[in-house]
């Protein structure tokens with residue numbers, strides 16, 4: 086069953102969307118990086134947009150937060166819990182955590198100066214999680230271009246969608262452990278850029294959690310500087326720089342997005358809508374969780 090129009094909550098919870106927007110704006114005003122973290126949560130949820138990423142591990146339940154791409158890395162749960170609590174007070178068990186994540190991701194991009202788009206709604210929340218799917222389906226930062234294309238293609242996202250969605254790395258931060266190999270071992274990297282990162286991200290195993298901005302130019306602005314960085318061999322992750330690599334099939338998409346901000350904005354919006362529609366639960370599937378961090382008691 087398909088998702089519903091953006092008016093889905095207009096009768097059942099008329100203030101849902103404005104509540105999410107105010108909370109996201111407040112969180113991003115307090116810490117700009119939170120916009121990046123919320124956007125990434127939606128991505129890691131959506132590779133099935135069913136809020137499974139939000140479920141905590143318990144003695145009897147294994148969630149997805151321990152998956153390789155998530156562990157010690159995804160953040161923003163307190164902001165989501167806060168939004169959910171406000172909405173539950175307005176309209177109990179009506180607005181899903183998956184829809185909250187989808188709308189919060191959009192509002193985060195807008196709060197940092199990026200494009201807006203219209204989201205379909207009516208996603209429902211899962212009663213299960215899949216650690217193994219999170220491990221196999223979310224691409225790793227050492228992925229090659231062909232692996233990236235394949236991982237997105239598996240979700241019916243084409244190479245242009247993949248390059249546009251990677252532009253989310255125009256905001257936010259990454260840990261040394263995710264870019265160490267790139268700055269020490271890769272050749273497709275600007276040497277001065279690599280040198281500047283080596284100071285705080287040493288070879289070996291030290292400094293694993295030291296952070297660097299994914300977009301060295303404008304880390305807190307949702308713009309197209311990410312693509313210009315790639316043209317200058319200043320992508321932070323191996324997977325970023327793979328998109329622009331002297332003869333890569335995606336080179337022309339990167340140069341187009343670098344020179345044409347409008348083309349990037351519209352491709353990003355299109356791809357976010359597609360990503361937000363990946364295998365949602367709808368109708369009577371799943372549930373509307375009371376707390377985003379755990380399934381409802383049966």
Ligand code: HEM
Pocket residue numbers: 118120121122123124125128157158159160224225226227228233250251253254256257258259260261263299322324
């Ligand atoms: C193309 C494949 C992708 C790979 C390999 C990848 C990998 C990564 C890695 C390794 C980090 C740093 C994590 C850490 O150090 O803890 C990161 C951060 C981030 N990713 Fe991606 N990512 C990809 C695609 C995406 C997509 C599609 C989005 C959203 C549409 C996204 C949004 C973000 C954001 C916003 C951050 C910063 C989060 C923060 O500062 O809290 N990424 N990504």
Ligand SMILES: [Ca+2]
Pocket residue numbers: 255256300302303304305306307308309310311
């Ligand atoms: Ca930027």
